[in-house]
Amino acid sequence: MPATTALVNTAAWLPPKHAALEVRSAPYTRPGPDEIVVDNRALAVNPLEWMIQVAGNLMYPWLKQPFILGSDVAGEVVEIGSSVTRFAVGDRVIGHAVGTDKDSNSSARGAFQRYAIVFERLATPIPSSMPFADAVVLPLALSTAACGLFLKDQLALEYPTADPTPTGKTLLVWGGSTSVGSNAIQLAVAAGYDVISTASPRNFDYVTGLGATRVFDYRSPSVVGDIVAALTGRTVAGAIAIGKGSADPCADILGESTGNRFIAIATPAVSFERLADVSGPNLELPRILARLVSSSVALQLKTRRKGIRSKFIWGSDLKKTELGAVIYENFLPSAIADGRFVAAPKPLIVGHGLESIQAGLDAQRKGVSARKVVITL
Ligand SMILES: NC(=O)c1ccc[n+]([C@@H]2O[C@H](COP(=O)([O-])OP(=O)(O)OC[C@H]3O[C@@H](n4cnc5c(N)ncnc54)[C@H](OP(=O)(O)O)[C@@H]3O)[C@@H](O)[C@H]2O)c1
Numbered sequence: 001m002p003a004t005t006a007l008v009n010t011a012a013w014l015p016p017k018h019a020a021l022e023v024r025s026a027p028y029t030r031p032g033p034d035e036i037v038v039d040n041r042a043l044a045v046n047p048l049e050w051m052i053q054v055a056g057n058l059m060y061p062w063l064k065q066p067f068i069l070g071s072d073v074a075g076e077v078v079e080i081g082s083s084v085t086r087f088a089v090g091d092r093v094i095g096h097a098v099g100t101d102k103d104s105n106s107s108a109r110g111a112f113q114r115y116a117i118v119f120e121r122l123a124t125p126i127p128s129s130m131p132f133a134d135a136v137v138l139p140l141a142l143s144t145a146a147c148g149l150f151l152k153d154q155l156a157l158e159y160p161t162a163d164p165t166p167t168g169k170t171l172l173v174w175g176g177s178t179s180v181g182s183n184a185i186q187l188a189v190a191a192g193y194d195v196i197s198t199a200s201p202r203n204f205d206y207v208t209g210l211g212a213t214r215v216f217d218y219r220s221p222s223v224v225g226d227i228v229a230a231l232t233g234r235t236v237a238g239a240i241a242i243g244k245g246s247a248d249p250c251a252d253i254l255g256e257s258t259g260n261r262f263i264a265i266a267t268p269a270v271s272f273e274r275l276a277d278v279s280g281p282n283l284e285l286p287r288i289l290a291r292l293v294s295s296s297v298a299l300q301l302k303t304r305r306k307g308i309r310s311k312f313i314w315g316s317d318l319k320k321t322e323l324g325a326v327i328y329e330n331f332l333p334s335a336i337a338d339g340r341f342v343a344a345p346k347p348l349i350v351g352h353g354l355e356s357i358q359a360g361l362d363a364q365r366k367g368v369s370a371r372k373v374v375i376t377l
Pocket of ligand 1: 048140144200201203218244314316
């Protein structure tokens with residue numbers, strides 16, 4: 001009998017009816033052949049998780065509560081699957097947990113627990129000098145940025161390398177101070193693209209520090225014209241739209257620019273903040289659904305008129321293609337170790353222990369600026 005069967009697992013469960021997370025025991029599940037089990041030392045919180053808590057039936061109808069959410073894990077490997085070659089027990093890793101995906105639909109594969117399962121191809125070793133709480137900001141945001149930039153049915157950019165050849169093309173990253181944007185900027189630069197981005201002025205230095213050459217205030221009434229002017233004479237590689245309402249200005253900008261008229265869209269067409277009271281009935285839901293339909297139709301009409309294609313990003317789609325290995329196996333380990341790729345944004349540690357995850361969801365829902373909500377374990 002392997003020693004791991006003696007491991008006692010605990011999780012923060014999402015109960016039925018949008019209630020607050022409940023911390024209680026969970027089974028320890030052994031990994032499949034291409035999976036590893038991580039003893040979590042830090043977890044990060046994404047908008048996805050509180051959105052599922054308040055609107056799960058709409059967005060992820062296949063999830064049946066009680067369920068264990070969570071995408072970002074950092075910790076030590078405690079067990080490896082039979083075909084795993086890149087990791088050994090005791091390795092320090094980060095990983096993208098995909099338990100909420102329809103083809104996974106597995107609480108054992110959610111991040112919000114002591115022992116979580118991740119695919120070997122969605123995990124990366126981290127240096128001993130790198131705190132788990134710093135490294136855990138990466139996985140879902142990194143995967144989402146990579147899917148938008150590199151998948152063949154998205155922007156299909158060149159892959160990132162240690163020594164990129166300049167492509168002479170410029171990528172628009174709308175929302176450069178978001179977690180997804182912080183990764184998109186770094187990945188695009190590592191793939192040889194010039195990056196123009198947007199953020200609040202207080203984050204301009206942060207965004208240029210990640211590699212963007214120009215940053216514009218997305219709240220400025222002249223932002224579209226200013227970016228169109230900055231792109232004059234350049235060949236555009238397309239846009240990744242991150243943040244509420246971001247696809248619309250990206251369409252206006254690409255409509256006036258030369259190059260790849262494609263928008264990879266990270267943010268859902270409507271926001272769910274008004275569903276924030278997890279204890280009450282979601283009376284807003286029908287209105288949100290109606291807004292979702294009308295804003296999607298309006299965007300489609302606009303992009304078609306301007307000859308622009310767009311596609312919503314599914315942040316874990318890289319697991320089905322070679323891109324998972326390109327990012328997590330070929331690019332990231334040395335890029336992190338050499339300091340060519342930084343774990344950004346910095347963690348905002350809201351608490352310690354699984355009991356703090358609900359506070360993390362609440363903090364992320366209230367909004368952060370160039371920070372990632374993290375819980376240490
Ligand atoms: N499709 C997927 O698979 C997937 C996966 C992950 C995330 N997402 C989505 O991607 C978006 C970003 O997620 P995240 O975790 O990276 O967010 P986040 O880090 O929590 O975003 C916070 C940042 O959003 C910026 N922001 C707010 N409104 C904005 C707007 N209208 N335009 C541009 N930036 C804006 C703020 O910038 P300033 O402080 O500089 O103002 C702040 O720094 C969310 O909508 C999320 O739902 C999608």
